Each structure stands twice: as structure tokens, then as C-alpha cells.
Amino acid sequence: MSDIDRKELHRRIMILRDQAQAGKIHLAEHLAADVLESLTRVQLAPDGLVDPGTVDGTVRAMALMMAHFQDREEWKNAISLQQVQDAFFQAIDHQFGELFQIMKERHAEPHQIAGAYVQEDNLVQEVAQNLPEFFEQIQEFWKNIADPAWIHGEDQTGIKAIYGGSIFPSSGHNIASSCGLYVDTIILPDPLLRISRLVNHREPKRLVYDVLRFGLQILNYRSLALAEIDVPIVAFLPDKLNLEEGYSEFIHSIATDDCLKHVSVLFGRKFESIDELQEYVKQFEQPNDLVAALANPDRLLFDTEFTQSLDEQIRAYMQGEGKVFNPKKAGDIIIPNFIGRMSQANDLLRRSFELRGTPLIDAETSWKYFNWKLEYDADYTSSNDLTPLHVVRGLQSAARGEMQWLGNIPPEALIEMRQQGATEELREILSQGVFDIAASEPSNFFRTTEQIVNNIRGAFEQHQQNLTKLRNKTWKFAGIDVGTWVVIGTIEVAAALSGAPTFGLLAFAADQLIDVPKLKELPGKFQEIQKDKQTLKTSPVGLLFQQSRGKR
The missing domain is CATH 1.20.120 (Four Helix Bundle (Hemerythrin (Met), subunit A))
Known part of the structure; x- marks a missing residue:
């Protein structure tokens, strides 16, 4: 063991010792005796460092774990x-x-x-x-x-929603406008x-x-x-793909397996290895040769917005974006294109897993490949609550469709919603019924979008009813007061509304004869209505409703 490795082992053992002395290590009863025995065997060498020969695998593993947690906390404390x-x-x-x-x-x-x-x-x-x-x-x-x-x-x-599928969200809208209502x-x-x-x-x-x-x-x-x-509503973090050694190779290996699954569906036959696939696609000289061999041509997707024939798309890809792969034949585009697409999907899934968040995709073509990845990866769909993924996707689709104002909510309005504590209520409204759809039909994102649009409509309709009731309440109150003011006089009413005392025979008579709120109750009732008005305006749905009206 090198001096550097020995010093690191010593550091870890000392951290383990300190944590144990502080009572921060708790062991299961059936493990405690063996672990304590292992710890007592640890000795220092003459140079003052821990003797590696006295440290068994159990202690090494525990020391590594304790050092990891301590280093993690030190990193966090170093910068927020x-x-x-x-x-x-x-x-x-x-x-x-x-x-x-x-x-x-x-x-x-x-x-x-x-x-x-x-x-x-x-x-x-x-x-x-x-x-x-x-x-x-x-x-x-x-x-x-x-x-x-x-x-x-x-x-x-x-x-949390973890963005992927393209380099960065579209510049045409702020992706936080819609998704920030839920995440x-x-x-x-x-x-x-x-x-x-x-x-x-x-x-x-x-x-x-x-x-x-x-x-x-x-x-x-x-x-x-x-x-x-x-x-924070938004946080920028660097990609591990760019900075972490070995990460790119790890993603590539998983993407290679997914590529084989994808082309097996594409051609309607199973491929066991990339070498086998490479040998198979060599036969396709021209785009029409490749298209003729496809069992499921919809899985050869270049861009959801392309309207040309698949032959033309293949030719355009070979001369354009795919030119970097130096394709000589139409079949040459298959492996690099699909490994690239599946690498993108797997990187997003991995980052979402590590950051404990929901994948967020803005590009429609990437969304298609991501869905195919989920189709090939049954473990993900069966072991994860897909509700956040469905809600986020539904909000994006709604913002592109009949509720385009969702994609244009100004940052200051979104910040105000957070400051007012509106997130929880909005989240509850938006996700109503989505869990059942996600659980029963994991890939049915169209139903999710429809459900979310209906949820928003329902919330707005209820909000409109609340506003109408309030307006009627105010008008009735004001209407009665108009008749009362003729008798009572504006001075007394103004005094009543301000909470100041008022006196006068006419005021007393009106108070006794007309079925209106008593003068002494006016300040409270008026302020109550004003409070109701403000509450409705600043309620989560009210804040969202203001944005919907402003964008129509």
C-alpha cells in the first residue's frame, strides 16, 4: 500500500473512531459483537499511522462510509x-x-x-x-x-424536475412557467x-x-x-457527463443494450450483440433498402416535425446531422444514431435517480425515445411513482396546446405564488386523478394532459363562482347601502366604515327600521368582504387565474 493510500486509510479510521466515540454509530444486535471485535484489533504502526494489516474488510467498509458522509457534509458547508x-x-x-x-x-x-x-x-x-x-x-x-x-x-x-433531452430548453418560453406550478x-x-x-x-x-x-x-x-x-425555483448544476471520469463509458454501455432492444423492435428480429447488428446493417446500401427491411418504421425517428418520406429523411440525415458519423451506406446511421439517442435518455434517467427527481423533456423527438426507453425498462415503470412525470408532461402539453398562457407566466408571478405559499394547493389541484392514470396506464400521457386541463378548468370554474358570489355579496351590500345613505347621510356611513363613532337621530331611525347591517357591524362586514376579495385574488388558483386572463 502506498503512503498516500495509508494516510487516507488512517484518516478514515480516525473518522470512524471519532464517530463511534460520539455515539453516532448504531449497529444491529446480531452484528455488534463481530464489529466491535474487528475494531479492537486495529493497531497503529511505529510511524503513527494505522497498520493496514490490522484492519479487516468490515472496518474498512465502515470507515469508508463514515468518511464519505463526513466529506459530504464538509463539502456542503464549504459553499451553499x-x-x-x-x-x-x-x-x-x-x-x-x-x-x-x-x-x-x-x-x-x-x-x-x-x-x-x-x-x-x-x-x-x-x-x-x-x-x-x-x-x-x-x-x-x-x-x-x-x-x-x-x-x-x-x-x-x-x-424536483431534472431537465434533459436537449442541450437546453427552447428559447421560445420559460420552462419554469408551466412546470414550476407543480415541481x-x-x-x-x-x-x-x-x-x-x-x-x-x-x-x-x-x-x-x-x-x-x-x-x-x-x-x-x-x-x-x-x-x-x-x-429555489430553478438551480443550475453541471453535467457529470462532462466532469466525472468513467461516467460517459457507463452511460454508453447501458445505451448499447437499449440500442439492441430498439433495433430488435425496429427490424422485428432479435440481435444479441452490436457486432451482429453491425454485420446485419451492412447490407443496406440505399435508404429505400433500409426502409424496406423495417418491421416498425415509426421507430426510425429523426425529428417529429419532419414530414418527408422516410427515404428522404434518411438521405437528409446522412448529408446533414449524421454526416459526423461519416456514413457510406444507409445502414451506417443505425448504430450511432440509436446509441446517441439512448445515451441521452439514460443520462437523464441516471441524473434523475441521483438527484431524486423527475425527468423533464422539452424536445418532442427526445420525448419519444425516452418513452421507448421506459418501454424497454420495465423495472423503472414498475418501481417508480410516475405521477410527477405525468403531471410535468401534462403541463408541458397543455402549455403547447389550448392553455398556451401556461408557458408564459412571468417569473415575478411565479415567485409571488411561491411567496404566497400557493404551491401545495396548486399541486393538489393539478394532480387530481393523475395517480390512477399513471398507475393503470404508465405510457398514456395523452389522458394525463386531458386530466390536467380538466383539473385547471374545474379550479377556474370554481374560482369564477367564488368571485361571482363575492361580487353579488358586495353589490347587495352596496345596493342596500345606497338606499340607506339617503337616510343616514354620507358622513355617518363614512364614519361607520372607518370605525369611528357616529350620532344622529336619522341614523338611529334607519338603524331601527331598515333591514340592513347595523352601523356598528358595518366596519367588520366591509373589512370582511375586502379580506375575502384579497384572499380570492391571492389564493393559489386566484394567482394562476390572473395569469390565464392576462395571456388570453
């Missing part, structure tokens, strides 16, 4: 999640803040600003030559704080870290466009990430 987010946005604002301000002043979108910028070749060239250093700084930033950031993400309480925290990746791997694979103009677009998109989420609330 809020500090991580503050530092990240300071760095992003330093690079893109000025351009972001221009975008806001012109009421433009990130893709519009980025598109206009890259029309100037000299600007593209100037930015492109600095990108390698820029990406190095991004990677270095996250390497320094990745561990505490991940730990905070894992330990963050509440319902507590949306975990977003740093898109700049994600595209840092593409620096040598994309032409400069496209790369500069992406950097500018993503930088501006990140700043669109700043208020949600930095809002002063107990649980």
Missing part, C-alpha cells in the same frame, strides 16, 4: 447552493450582461439577438478565436464546485458546459451563435434562480 448560483450568474452576467440588456430593451428573444450578431463576419471571427479559452474557464469553474453543487442538488427537498425546483444544466465538447466539431458561425443564444437564455432564468425564497 445559493452561493453556487450567485457565482455562476456573476460569471454569466460578466460575459453576456450587456447584450442581455440590449435584448430586453428591444423586446427581442435570445435567438434573434444571436442571429443578428453572427451576420457580421468580423464579430464572429473575434468571438470564435476566444472560445477555446472561454470554454476552459467554464470547465474550470464547474470542476472547482461540482461536488458541493451535486450534493446540494441531491439533498434539496421537495419535488418545487427545476434542475437545469449549463448549456455552455455542454457545448464545450463541440468546439472542434462545429463551424465557427454556428458555435458563436449557440454560445450567445445560450448565454442570453441562462440570464432569462436569473430571477427564478436567485429569488429570495426557501426552495
Whole structure:
């Protein structure tokens, strides 16, 4: 054992000793005697370090576990999640803040600003030559704080949605607008870290466009990430795919198995290995040869928005996005395309598992492949509560369909809902009936969307009824008072409403003869109605209703 390994073993044993002395280790009765005996055998060597020969496997395992927990707490205490987010946005604002301000002043979108910028070749060239250093700084930033950031993400309480399926959410809407009504925290990746791997694979103009677009998109989420609330609405965390050694290989191995399952359905025959599949697809020279062999052609999906024939799509893919794989034949696109798609799905599932969250996908094509992955992975659908996944998906679909205002709720309105404590009630309303659908039909997300739309409609209808009742109550009260004011006089009524005492014969007579609230009751009843009004306006459904009205 090297000196470094011995020092680390010594550190772990000392942590174990300290935890034991502090009474923080609790053992099952049937294990206690053997463990204590193992601990008593641990001795120090003449150099003052623990003698490795006196430490058995049980003690090593316990010491490793205790050291892991202590290191984890030290990481968390070193920097908070809020500090991580503050530092990240300071760095992003330093690079893109000025351009972001221009975008806001012109009421433009990130893709519009980025598109206009890259029309100037000299600007593209100037930015492109600095990108390698820029990406190095991004990677270095996250390497320094990745561990505490991940730990905070894992330990963050509440319902979490983990974004995946594409580099970053669409710039056309804020993904927190709809999903933030149900989940507590949306975990977003740093898109700049994600595209840092593409620096040598994309032409400069496209790369500069992406950097500018993503930088501006990140700043669109700043208020949600930095809002002063107990649980962040949005948090940015780095991908392990970019930073953790061995993670990429792990995901690739799982994706390879899923690729074999997928092509088995695609061709209607079973494949046992990638080598067997590779040999099989060699025969397909032309796109029409490949299409003719497909048992389930719908599983060869390039983009849900493509309307051309499958032959044409294959040809376009070979000459476009798939060109990076250098395909000579139509069959050459099968393995890299599907392994890439399944890697994407498995990475999202893995991150969701580690962060104890729900997968969140914005891209329709990625959503299709993710669903196929779930179909091939029965363990996931049988061992997980799919309600959050169904609700999140339903909200996204509703926001793209008949309730488009859901995708345009301003960040400040979402923050107000959180500050008012509206999340729990909204979550309960949105998820009514969804659990039963998710349990009985795990893949039926259309029914989920329909259920959620109906839930929102039902809540709004009830809210409208409450508003109507309140308006009637107010009008009746005001209507009676109009007649009363003629007798009582405005001074007395004003005094009554303000709570000040009033005197007068006419006021006394009206109080006795007309069936209206007594003057002394007016302040309380008026204030009660005002309170009811405010309560309705600031209720969870009321806050949401205001947004729906404003966006129609």
C-alpha cells in the first residue's frame, strides 16, 4: 500500500473512531459483537499511522462510509447552493450582461439577438478565436464546485424536475412557467458546459451563435434562480457527463443494450450483440433498402416535425446531422444514431435517480425515445411513482396546446405564488386523478394532459363562482347601502366604515327600521368582504387565474 493510500486509510479510521466515540454509530444486535471485535484489533504502526494489516474488510467498509458522509457534509458547508448560483450568474452576467440588456430593451428573444450578431463576419471571427479559452474557464469553474453543487442538488427537498433531452430548453418560453406550478425546483444544466465538447466539431458561425443564444437564455432564468425564497425555483448544476471520469463509458454501455432492444423492435428480429447488428446493417446500401427491411418504421425517428418520406429523411440525415458519423451506406446511421439517442435518455434517467427527481423533456423527438426507453425498462415503470412525470408532461402539453398562457407566466408571478405559499394547493389541484392514470396506464400521457386541463378548468370554474358570489355579496351590500345613505347621510356611513363613532337621530331611525347591517357591524362586514376579495385574488388558483386572463 502506498503512503498516500495509508494516510487516507488512517484518516478514515480516525473518522470512524471519532464517530463511534460520539455515539453516532448504531449497529444491529446480531452484528455488534463481530464489529466491535474487528475494531479492537486495529493497531497503529511505529510511524503513527494505522497498520493496514490490522484492519479487516468490515472496518474498512465502515470507515469508508463514515468518511464519505463526513466529506459530504464538509463539502456542503464549504459553499451553499445559493452561493453556487450567485457565482455562476456573476460569471454569466460578466460575459453576456450587456447584450442581455440590449435584448430586453428591444423586446427581442435570445435567438434573434444571436442571429443578428453572427451576420457580421468580423464579430464572429473575434468571438470564435476566444472560445477555446472561454470554454476552459467554464470547465474550470464547474470542476472547482461540482461536488458541493451535486450534493446540494441531491439533498434539496421537495419535488424536483431534472431537465434533459436537449442541450437546453427552447428559447421560445420559460420552462419554469408551466412546470414550476407543480415541481418545487427545476434542475437545469449549463448549456455552455455542454457545448464545450463541440468546439472542434462545429463551424465557427454556428458555435458563436449557440454560445450567445445560450448565454442570453441562462440570464432569462436569473430571477427564478436567485429569488429570495426557501426552495429555489430553478438551480443550475453541471453535467457529470462532462466532469466525472468513467461516467460517459457507463452511460454508453447501458445505451448499447437499449440500442439492441430498439433495433430488435425496429427490424422485428432479435440481435444479441452490436457486432451482429453491425454485420446485419451492412447490407443496406440505399435508404429505400433500409426502409424496406423495417418491421416498425415509426421507430426510425429523426425529428417529429419532419414530414418527408422516410427515404428522404434518411438521405437528409446522412448529408446533414449524421454526416459526423461519416456514413457510406444507409445502414451506417443505425448504430450511432440509436446509441446517441439512448445515451441521452439514460443520462437523464441516471441524473434523475441521483438527484431524486423527475425527468423533464422539452424536445418532442427526445420525448419519444425516452418513452421507448421506459418501454424497454420495465423495472423503472414498475418501481417508480410516475405521477410527477405525468403531471410535468401534462403541463408541458397543455402549455403547447389550448392553455398556451401556461408557458408564459412571468417569473415575478411565479415567485409571488411561491411567496404566497400557493404551491401545495396548486399541486393538489393539478394532480387530481393523475395517480390512477399513471398507475393503470404508465405510457398514456395523452389522458394525463386531458386530466390536467380538466383539473385547471374545474379550479377556474370554481374560482369564477367564488368571485361571482363575492361580487353579488358586495353589490347587495352596496345596493342596500345606497338606499340607506339617503337616510343616514354620507358622513355617518363614512364614519361607520372607518370605525369611528357616529350620532344622529336619522341614523338611529334607519338603524331601527331598515333591514340592513347595523352601523356598528358595518366596519367588520366591509373589512370582511375586502379580506375575502384579497384572499380570492391571492389564493393559489386566484394567482394562476390572473395569469390565464392576462395571456388570453
